[in-house]
Amino acid sequence: MDKKLIKVRILEKNGDLKHELNFWMQQRNEETLLLNIDTGVWKIDPKYNQLFEETLDTKKMDVFVDTSLFRKLQEDDLLEIAVDDNRDNAFRLLILETSERCNMRCKYCFEDAKTRGANMNTDTAIKAFKKFISLEACGDSICIEFNGGEALLNFEMIKKVVPQMVEGAKSAGKKIKFTIQTNGTLLTREMASFFKKYEFAVGISIDGVGTYNDNRVYCNGAGTFDDIVKGIKLLKEYGIPYSTISVMYELGQYDSIVELLKYTGCKEFRANLITTIGRGENVLDINNGEFKAKEMAREYVIFIKRMLQEKRYYEANTIYYFLGLLLWHPFMCYKEPCGAGVNQLFITSNGDVFLCQECCFIGQGKVGNVNDEKMDLVEEIQNNDWFQKSQGRITSEIEECIDCPWKRFCCTCPCKVYAECRQIEKKSIFCEFNKYLFEELIWLIHNDTEVVMDFLQYNF
Ligand code: SF4
Numbered sequence: 001m002d003k004k005l006i007k008v009r010i011l012e013k014n015g016d017l018k019h020e021l022n023f024w025m026q027q028r029n030e031e032t033l034l035l036n037i038d039t040g041v042w043k044i045d046p047k048y049n050q051l052f053e054e055t056l057d058t059k060k061m062d063v064f065v066d067t068s069l070f071r072k073l074q075e076d077d078l079l080e081i082a083v084d085d086n087r088d089n090a091f092r093l094l095i096l097e098t099s100e101r102c103n104m105r106c107k108y109c110f111e112d113a114k115t116r117g118a119n120m121n122t123d124t125a126i127k128a129f130k131k132f133i134s135l136e137a138c139g140d141s142i143c144i145e146f147n148g149g150e151a152l153l154n155f156e157m158i159k160k161v162v163p164q165m166v167e168g169a170k171s172a173g174k175k176i177k178f179t180i181q182t183n184g185t186l187l188t189r190e191m192a193s194f195f196k197k198y199e200f201a202v203g204i205s206i207d208g209v210g211t212y213n214d215n216r217v218y219c220n221g222a223g224t225f226d227d228i229v230k231g232i233k234l235l236k237e238y239g240i241p242y243s244t245i246s247v248m249y250e251l252g253q254y255d256s257i258v259e260l261l262k263y264t265g266c267k268e269f270r271a272n273l274i275t276t277i278g279r280g281e282n283v284l285d286i287n288n289g290e291f292k293a294k295e296m297a298r299e300y301v302i303f304i305k306r307m308l309q310e311k312r313y314y315e316a317n318t319i320y321y322f323l324g325l326l327l328w329h330p331f332m333c334y335k336e337p338c339g340a341g342v343n344q345l346f347i348t349s350n351g352d353v354f355l356c357q358e359c360c361f362i363g364q365g366k367v368g369n370v371n372d373e374k375m376d377l378v379e380e381i382q383n384n385d386w387f388q389k390s391q392g393r394i395t396s397e398i399e400e401c402i403d404c405p406w407k408r409f410c411c412t413c414p415c416k417v418y419a420e421c422r423q424i425e426k427k428s429i430f431c432e433f434n435k436y437l438f439e440e441l442i443w444l445i446h447n448d449t450e451v452v453m454d455f456l457q458y459n460f
């Protein structure tokens, strides 16, 4: 056995109980990982080998405050009871559902986007923006994301509102940046030159080369790969920063992404696991084991190692996993409770305000409509049932997760869990993926600290 959970009782000299702590221990290559599972503080060091050996046959250990082991634990902060989280509770991201419609019909579309549907009008977009920047908790630097459906189907609205938003942000003394999430197939030169002018960052959805992109099809079932790549080439020609976003569901896909990046010359991307939201449940039966969690995690780790070595491309989730393991949870989906209704809001094409886009997809967390002038957004958020539920979902209190060594790092999306299990207080169906991943990454940080730090530095 090379890993185990042990309960350590810290005792005063006179035998009185001072603390009771839960540690995860793992031995590899004559070093021992000691992880305080309640705080997430961890250390890998040969000095803990003895402790590992001594507790081989037991799940409990008493440590007295006047022993050298106590001093070692104290030295490494492993006795801390709680860790201060530097939480960023400012609103930073406003996502506008620019169009409900889409010119594509991806088989797993989380939005369940169809060819018919409403576009957001200029008035609604501006009202949403004004409400957002006038929130007391609105950050000094904000991001507006145009999203869909297919956002480019409503480029006319984007064109009108962006200059007004730039002015509005300037008067409010805020920095503003824009992003757009698009399938890239409708991109024109006019759009590209507009995005260049307003310094947009563009996210292009594409899942890999060959059959790996087969879920992303037009309404008539025809493939989209060549048209997406044309869009990417246009962005490159105009020097617009872009990244790709892929939905991961199949073995071999991480390799395919590497090929895709080489082929398109893209450096930055994001590989998101598939969810069962919207049409997502049609693609594979995740609950019945069609998603090969451990094998996918193994491929992801190989891929991460390659990415670190080659220093040619950067995957966003990897960065957040590393930062999480280093005890800094900076991003809205990678902290707990998450940033829905705290750091971000989502506005539908008709002006409905949701805590975040995923909440909208599962029909939860609606907190009003921007056209309702009397709406007190802050009060609506605070009183919202789903907001209270999702803010109250703490992984370490979930029965299935209580003894999990990775509970301090495993920030699971409450909406995705709800979509998977119809309950919020459950573990993620990607649990096995997460467990494998965290265990490997923690050793990777220890064994290749410099390389990991270089990688993180590039991104900040
Ligand atoms: S491009 Fe996006 S919005 Fe359109 S069908 Fe595909 S996943 Fe849905």
Ligand code: SF4
Pocket: 395, 400, 401, 404, 405, 406, 407, 408, 410, 412, 427, 428, 430, 431, 432, 434, 435
């Ligand atoms: S979902 Fe799985 S990996 Fe995450 S904390 Fe729960 S048991 Fe651990």
Ligand code: SF4
Pocket: 332, 333, 334, 338, 339, 340, 356, 357, 358, 359, 412, 413, 414, 415, 416
């Ligand atoms: S509900 Fe999910 S998608 Fe929305 S902010 Fe929270 S973790 Fe992210």
